[in-house]
Amino acid sequence: MDSLGAASNLDFTKLSERDKQELQQFVVQESQKAALQSNIHKTTDMCFKKCVTSKISSAQLDRYEAPCMEQCVERFMDANKVVFKELDRMRALQ
Amino acid sequence: MDSSDPKTAVMRQIQQEAAVTNARSLVEKLNDHCFERCVPKPSTSLSKNEETCMSQCIEKYMAAWNAVSKVYVGRLQRDQAAGNSGFV
Numbered sequence: 001m002d003s004l005g006a007a008s009n010l011d012f013t014k015l016s017e018r019d020k021q022e023l024q025q026f027v028v029q030e031s032q033k034a035a036l037q038s039n040i041h042k043t044t045d046m047c048f049k050k051c052v053t054s055k056i057s058s059a060q061l062d063r064y065e066a067p068c069m070e071q072c073v074e075r076f077m078d079a080n081k082v083v084f085k086e087l088d089r090m091r092a093l094q
Numbered sequence: 095m096d097s098s099d100p101k102t103a104v105m106r107q108i109q110q111e112a113a114v115t116n117a118r119s120l121v122e123k124l125n126d127h128c129f130e131r132c133v134p135k136p137s138t139s140l141s142k143n144e145e146t147c148m149s150q151c152i153e154k155y156m157a158a159w160n161a162v163s164k165v166y167v168g169r170l171q172r173d174q175a176a177g178n179s180g181f182v
Contacts, residue, residue, distance in 0.1 A: 012100055019101045030108050034115065036167075041119045044162040048127060048155060056131055059153035061161065069158050073165040077173075 047072035120159065124152050 015023070051068035052061075061069060132147035133140070140148075 015101060023101055023104060026105055027108065030112055034112050036170075037112075037116050038119070040159070040163050040166055041116075041123060043166060044155070044159045045123055045127070047162060048158050052131075052154065052158065056147050056151045056154060059150040059157075061154060061157050065154075065158075066161065069161045070165050073162055074169060077166075077169050 043073055043076060046076070120156075123159075124155055127155055128152055 047069050050072055051065050128148050128151035132144050132151055
């Protein structure tokens with residue numbers, strides 16, 4: 001009857017120090033991955049809105065949409081950088 | 095075998111939950127975008143055209159998502175290799 005579902009049913013007292021460390025590292029890695037995936041979703045959402053503006057009449061990205069999506073990602077990250085640089089500059093002035 | 099090892103069990107569960115969350119986000123965006131684009135004026139049923147639009151839109155959005163993943167990760171790697179300094 002005891003299916004392994006919930007992690008709360010597990011006995012963590014048996015974990016060795018090494019296991020604990022490994023687990024911690026794993027959690028850090030997985031949260032970084034999750035953050036990346038979330039960013040990719042947000043960026044796709046934003047760039048799709050900007051780049052796929054004409055009537056949807058094919059299942060592929062057309063020759064305008066495909067480069068637009070790529071440029072959208074690159075420019076968004078450039079813009080991101082500008083924001084950080086600017087914040088840095090403002091902080092230095094204080 | 096499986097769950098006698100709590101470490102492996104936790105890792106597996108975390109990965110499963112991450113995959114579910116990721117899939118759910120994608121489905122949510124597909125619904126949002128494609129409904130918005132393909133069904134501007136909801137009527138008594140989905141028309142053939144709206145259905146075709148939905149399926150094309152879904153595939154297109156997935157293509158866009160794949161493109162963004164590739165470019166995004168590539169850019170992160172390039173920035174990292176360049177030492178993260180804000181210089182272009």
